[in-house]
Amino acid sequence: MKKPIVFYFVIAILFLSMNGGAYLFLFAPCLEQYVKQQDDIDAKKRQKKSITSNQEEIHKYRMIEKSYLENNAFYEKWVRKNFSSTEIKVYLHELGKKVGLKIEPEDKTEVPEDPSLLPPTTEVVVHAFATYEINAFFTPEQLKNYLYSVVDNQEKLFLLRTLEAAAVSTDALTSNNIEVSDKDKYMKVRMILDYVYFLPAEEEKKE
Amino acid sequence: MSTSFELKEWHGKEIFCWYQEEAKKYKGKTETFVEIEKNRIILSEILLEKKKPQICAVFSASYKEELMESSHMSEAFVVKKGKMIGSSESLQGTLNCLLEFMAQELKKVYRQVYLITPSGTFLYKILNFPDMPDADMKAALKAEIQGFEESKLKEEPSVLKSWCLGKVERKEGMNTNFLLLGIPRESIFSYIEILGESKISMSGFSTPQMLYFYYLNHQTQEKKQSFIFVELTDYSLRISFFQNGVLAFIRYISLPKWTEENRFVRNVSSQIHHSILYLNQQYPDANLDKFILFNRTSVGKITESIASELEFNIENFDLTPFVAYPDDLSSRLEEYHISPVAPLYAYNLLAKNEAIPLPIQEFDIRIQAKARIKAAIIFLVLWALVLGFSYYQIQDVVNAQKKILDATEDIKQKQKAVKQELDTINTEKALYLARYNALKKILHAKSRWLPLFYNAIEAKMSSMLFTRLTISPFVTKEEQQNAQIDSILLKPARIEIECKVRQPYAASLKLFEDFKKKFQDLYDIVAEKADSAAKIDPQTKKEEMNFSLTIKLKKGQQQ
Numbered sequence: 001m002k003k004p005i006v007f008y009f010v011i012a013i014l015f016l017s018m019n020g021g022a023y024l025f026l027f028a029p030c031l032e033q034y035v036k037q038q039d040d041i042d043a044k045k046r047q048k049k050s051i052t053s054n055q056e057e058i059h060k061y062r063m064i065e066k067s068y069l070e071n072n073a074f075y076e077k078w079v080r081k082n083f084s085s086t087e088i089k090v091y092l093h094e095l096g097k098k099v100g101l102k103i104e105p106e107d108k109t110e111v112p113e114d115p116s117l118l119p120p121t122t123e124v125v126v127h128a129f130a131t132y133e134i135n136a137f138f139t140p141e142q143l144k145n146y147l148y149s150v151v152d153n154q155e156k157l158f159l160l161r162t163l164e165a166a167a168v169s170t171d172a173l174t175s176n177n178i179e180v181s182d183k184d185k186y187m188k189v190r191m192i193l194d195y196v197y198f199l200p201a202e203e204e205k206k207e
Numbered sequence: 208m209s210t211s212f213e214l215k216e217w218h219g220k221e222i223f224c225w226y227q228e229e230a231k232k233y234k235g236k237t238e239t240f241v242e243i244e245k246n247r248i249i250l251s252e253i254l255l256e257k258k259k260p261q262i263c264a265v266f267s268a269s270y271k272e273e274l275m276e277s278s279h280m281s282e283a284f285v286v287k288k289g290k291m292i293g294s295s296e297s298l299q300g301t302l303n304c305l306l307e308f309m310a311q312e313l314k315k316v317y318r319q320v321y322l323i324t325p326s327g328t329f330l331y332k333i334l335n336f337p338d339m340p341d342a343d344m345k346a347a348l349k350a351e352i353q354g355f356e357e358s359k360l361k362e363e364p365s366v367l368k369s370w371c372l373g374k375v376e377r378k379e380g381m382n383t384n385f386l387l388l389g390i391p392r393e394s395i396f397s398y399i400e401i402l403g404e405s406k407i408s409m410s411g412f413s414t415p416q417m418l419y420f421y422y423l424n425h426q427t428q429e430k431k432q433s434f435i436f437v438e439l440t441d442y443s444l445r446i447s448f449f450q451n452g453v454l455a456f457i458r459y460i461s462l463p464k465w466t467e468e469n470r471f472v473r474n475v476s477s478q479i480h481h482s483i484l485y486l487n488q489q490y491p492d493a494n495l496d497k498f499i500l501f502n503r504t505s506v507g508k509i510t511e512s513i514a515s516e517l518e519f520n521i522e523n524f525d526l527t528p529f530v531a532y533p534d535d536l537s538s539r540l541e542e543y544h545i546s547p548v549a550p551l552y553a554y555n556l557l558a559k560n561e562a563i564p565l566p567i568q569e570f571d572i573r574i575q576a577k578a579r580i581k582a583a584i585i586f587l588v589l590w591a592l593v594l595g596f597s598y599y600q601i602q603d604v605v606n607a608q609k610k611i612l613d614a615t616e617d618i619k620q621k622q623k624a625v626k627q628e629l630d631t632i633n634t635e636k637a638l639y640l641a642r643y644n645a646l647k648k649i650l651h652a653k654s655r656w657l658p659l660f661y662n663a664i665e666a667k668m669s670s671m672l673f674t675r676l677t678i679s680p681f682v683t684k685e686e687q688q689n690a691q692i693d694s695i696l697l698k699p700a701r702i703e704i705e706c707k708v709r710q711p712y713a714a715s716l717k718l719f720e721d722f723k724k725k726f727q728d729l730y731d732i733v734a735e736k737a738d739s740a741a742k743i744d745p746q747t748k749k750e751e752m753n754f755s756l757t758i759k760l761k762k763g764q765q766q
Contacts, residue, residue, distance in 0.1 A: 165676040
């Protein structure tokens with residue numbers, strides 16, 4: 001111990017071993033635990049943040065949920081579970097009667113009912129349609145009323161695909177038992193109507 | 208009773224310088240030094256010689272200020288020309304008498320006296336008789352004693368004793384001085400008497416200054432040693448350092464009152480250590496041959512204690528081999544509390560002990576090493592405490608984390624529920640939006656051409672005659688070829704109107720043009736509104752939803 005350098009060396013070794021021991025047996029496990037727990041805390045903070053953000057979104061949704069439900073109710077109105085082509089035909093016929101005409105719609109549906117072939121309008125919403133052709137002689141007034149009833153009704157969704165109105169010959173009117181004196185009033189009308197309907201949600205899911 | 212004198216103050220090294228200069232100037236003159244300590248006074252006459260100083264007389268008196276009871280014995284003695292001429296207990300009054308006597312005596316003979324005399328109350332009388340026959344002197348003394356008793360000690364229960372202080376040389380001859388003391392203690396007289404009668408021969412010194420002069424007298428030219436001489440009393444510490452036979456450093460320290468022996472030893476050791484550190488700075492190359500401690504304290508083995516504290520071999524300054532007492536006195540030394548102060552040690556040092564050169568630095572290193580070990584242990588212990596405290600703090604943090612974790616344990620469940628709810632909502636929302644979008648497109652398609660159609664029909668009803676009116680989806684040839692009818696519902700509409708008029712041609716043409724313009728205006732408005740309602744991008748509306756309007760007048764059909 002007479003030489004200071006030996007003394008300092010011994011003290012340095014003691015000091016280092018004390019620190020090393022303290023690190024290995026005391027601080028290292030503590031630090032490991034600290035880091036692990038800190039990670040957990042951070043994860044929980046993120047979860048909390050995520051929850052808050054999710055809750056905000058939920059809250060926003062609840063605020064405007066009514067409008068979504070109203071829209072959906074509007075949609076649901078057009079959903080048909082058991083579609084009957086005859087029923088539509090009868091409907092169109094009855095509608096013709098109202099304007100004073102005997103109308104016999106002809107089923108022109110080209111799209112098969114196989115759901116896999118249905119047009120993929122969206123991923124979750126599938127609509128289908130049935131097409132009917134109507135050939136008749138209409139006066140402009142009749143045509144207007146008929147179309148108004150078909151297109152503007154709130155129960156069934158019809159789209160007019162094609163409409164051809166042409167002047168008619170006297171022969172044509174005669175063969176249909178219409179007075180020739182009213183020739184100018186009549187038009188020979190050929191219209192193709194699409195009856196559009198949506199498939200129920202259960203079916204959508206199945207698809 | 209007090210006497211004032213010119214006073215000069217001296218410190219250690221200055222004495223040596225003073226001697227070097229004064230000795231040359233005032234050769235053959237005598238100076239008197241008085242050294243005053245807390246509990247001791249030393250008075251000495253020095254005859255200045257060119258080569259070496261000569262000690263004429265030394266007076267030393269020690270006492271304890273706070274223990275002035277007469278039962279407490281201490282020593283006071285006067286040595287003149289190598290012979291002790293008087294000694295006394297160190298009572299304040301005795302001391303005063305002695306001091307005043309010495310001062311008066313010295314003033315008669317010498318040019319200057321440096322002296323301080325403390326005041327006191329004591330009955331005394333100094334008698335100064337010229338040289339005369341013994342019988343006459345005895346008679347004169349008896350007469351003086353009687354007169355003193357009658358005048359001063361009438362009411363005092365004290366006993367008067369006379370004390371022959373010795374003969375003083377004067378110009379006209381020799382004078383004999385007597386001291387008459389009235390002291391109320393028998394023991395004091397006996398003590399004084401014994402000392403006075405014993406006539407101990409003491410050619411010694413009790414202070415470093417005296418030691419120095421003594422040393423000069425005895426130091427041989429061949430062997431000059433360096434040593435530290437420490438004189439320790441219960442109240443003071445005097446450290447002198449002689450470098451190669453020259454007094455180089457003196458430090459005088461008053462020590463505080465002490466009750467615990469250990470504290471006293473530590474304090475003294477610490478003071479000595481500081482002095483050595485200072486010496487080491489001032490004289491880095493000096494070698495230390497000896498370390499001598501002169502113990503004048505009441506602690507018996509203080510030398511060993513300090514040696515152990517400083518880790519250095521310290522020699523005790525022991526007078527006994529060098530002081531010769533008469534047999535009858537030496538047997539009673541303890542009884543009379545006599546502790547003669549005679550620094551014959553210097554002689555002893557030169558004559559008997561071998562010189563062991565030891566650098567002061569080396570000595571200091573030993574002390575430093577010990578201090579270092581202490582400091583290191585304290586440092587390591589403190590560091591261990593710091594580590595422990597740090598560990599405790601970290602544990603605190605970790606525990607706080609645990610608490611936080613425990614408090615937030617149910618978050619996962621909650622998150623799961625919330626996420627599930629959000630997922631459900633998002634699914635519903637997506638479904639609703641998809642349904643809404645699909646519906647919106649179809650409803651847009653439903654209304655795309657209807658107003659135009661109505662307008663056309665209304666026109667026919669008035670004056671126009673349509674030969675043909677066609678509304679059909681705007682399907683490209685490629686789509687027709689590939690039979691892509693899946694999105695036919697949403698296709699843009701193509702409107703074709705052929706008409707003829709009943710009026711003459713020019714008017715008919717105008718009517719047609721009017722109708723056309725009116726219809727096209729309406730078409731533009733409807734097209735724009737329909738696109739806007741469906742939120743169709745104007746850039747892409749040609750591909751998405753558009754109207755194609757063709758109105759032509761059939762030629763050759765006018766009537």
